[in-house]
Amino acid sequence: MALELVEALAEQIVEGSTRALARGLTWVESGGARAEALCARLYPSTGRAQIVGITGAPGSGKSTLVRALALVARARGHTVGILAVDPSSPFSGGAILGDRIRMSDLTLDPGVFIRSMATRGALGGLSRAAADAVDLMDAAGLGLILVETVGVGQDEVDVMRLAHTIVVVSVPGLGDDVQALKAGILEIADVHVVNKADREGADRTVAELRAMLTLLPAAEDAWVPPVLPASAARDEGIEAIADALDSHRTYQKTSGELERRRRKIVTARVLRIAQDLVAETVLARALGPEEAGRASLLDRVARRELSPHACARALLAQAAGRATG
Ligand SMILES: Nc1nc2c(ncn2[C@@H]2O[C@H](COP(=O)(O)OP(=O)(O)OP(=O)(O)O)[C@@H](O)[C@H]2O)c(=O)[nH]1
Ligand SMILES: [Mg+2]
The missing domain is CATH 3.40.50.300 (P-loop containing nucleotide triphosphate hydrolases)
Structure with missing residues (x-):
């Protein structure tokens, strides 16, 4: 992803270019790294x-x-x-x-x-x-x-x-x-x-x-x-x-309700993104190719040897270990 591209588009959006805004919205719709970079760049504005x-x-x-x-x-x-x-x-x-x-x-x-x-x-x-x-x-x-x-x-x-x-x-x-x-x-x-x-x-x-x-x-x-x-x-x-x-x-x-509402909005938003990230990480952990051996965790749930709760916690712990380690 070219950072200059993100920067140029962001500048045009802030300047009020409708075409740039339309393009940025297409990025946002498809999601991914460039959309995230663009949103991060524009957030202060x-x-x-x-x-x-x-x-x-x-x-x-x-x-x-x-x-x-x-x-x-x-x-x-x-x-x-x-x-x-x-x-x-x-x-x-x-x-x-x-x-x-x-x-x-x-x-x-x-x-x-x-x-x-x-x-x-x-x-x-x-x-x-x-x-x-x-x-x-x-x-x-x-x-x-x-x-x-x-x-x-x-x-x-x-x-x-x-x-x-x-x-x-x-x-x-x-x-x-x-x-x-x-x-x-x-x-x-x-x-x-x-x-x-x-x-x-x-x-x-x-x-x-x-x-x-x-x-x-x-x-x-x-x-x-x-x-x-x-x-x-x-x-x-x-x-x-x-x-x-x-x-x-x-x-x-x-x-003062506006500040409270804004606070609620950002809290819900951050939570949602965090939930998605956790879900992605845990799923990648559970289903990713490199974890072929560990996919047996899910097999064990299917065989009722492991509870879904215990499995989810185990996957989360592994993912957290990877994130910090
Ligand atoms: N009689 C009457 N009809 C209306 C009024 N406002 C909208 N309509 C009609 O209701 C229908 C639906 O209008 P929309 O504005 O598309 O409704 P919507 O809630 O956006 O519909 P969706 O996005 O499909 O959920 C259209 O046929 C409108 O012309 C009104 O004030 N009075
Ligand atoms: Mg409508």
């Missing part, structure tokens, strides 16, 4: 952007909302980065393309940068790559970064944990609010949007959500997540959502 995660059920209107919010943010003078994280299989290219087409009028604006990212199913890969991608956008000077991901599982909740502000999008009358609660989505919301408020039942969903929020534990001076009806398709209620994002930012800054 991050920390300025407001990172907003937008999640919710499939088809709830997240992309439509992201588009509308981006337009409002542009009118308010912010530059905007959009990262659409597609959590499903690599075969979902159609959905990504669909998002791109709907976003197309934004792509003409040089103050907006849009990127879709598909997962490769790597262990911890999704949230790690998303966090690195957001860093690159941040280092490129984009002021508001909107990260869209569908709220269906733990991976997606993990992606949301990179955001300073989390917006959860619901729609009227699905009656699956309780399911969302189970998935841990509702608890992480800083702002609730009831989209498709042009449809019947929006008032009830707003009321239900507000009622549910009162059941969640909250400290006395804590931020109370607003529940905002909107129609992203009709551009209604979007200014109020943008206002809520601003208010949340202001609250975070004045209360």
Whole structure:
């Protein structure tokens, strides 16, 4: 890996070159040493952007909302980065393309940068790559970064944990609010949007959500997540959502919550990377060719002579011995 290449690309990204940013994001998507080097080089230049995660059920209107919010943010003078994280299989290219087409009028604006990212199913890969991608956008000077991901599982909740502000999008009358609660989505919301408020039942969903929020534990001076009806398709209620994002930012800054959230974000991120490294090292230890003799450890587990716990500990101890020795 040519370090000069990393350095040159990093410089161009910081200077705001869109082409360089696009190239860097491709690096990040494929992962590996050069991506790690690029992210390390750019990390000191991050920390300025407001990172907003937008999640919710499939088809709830997240992309439509992201588009509308981006337009409002542009009118308010912010530059905007959009990262659409597609959590499903690599075969979902159609959905990504669909998002791109709907976003197309934004792509003409040089103050907006849009990127879709598909997962490769790597262990911890999704949230790690998303966090690195957001860093690159941040280092490129984009002021508001909107990260869209569908709220269906733990991976997606993990992606949301990179955001300073989390917006959860619901729609009227699905009656699956309780399911969302189970998935841990509702608890992480800083702002609730009831989209498709042009449809019947929006008032009830707003009321239900507000009622549910009162059941969640909250400290006395804590931020109370607003529940905002909107129609992203009709551009209604979007200014109020943008206002809520601003208010949340202001609250975070004045209360010290921003520093706490940042701390939580980096902690989760470092843990995830460390977990991946441990998993890789242990797996390499267990399955690597040079360990042909020791692969019998796994055979012994299969034969029930060794417990999975004992085997994992043994492999970890060996890996640690190699790392320090
Ligand atoms: N009636 C109505 N339809 C909407 C509204 N917002 C979005 N839609 C429609 O809902 C459908 C899904 O919108 P998307 O923005 O693609 O939803 P999404 O949540 O990004 O979907 P996925 O990314 O596939 O999970 C589209 O047909 C939109 O036109 C709205 O406010 N009202
Ligand atoms: Mg979408």
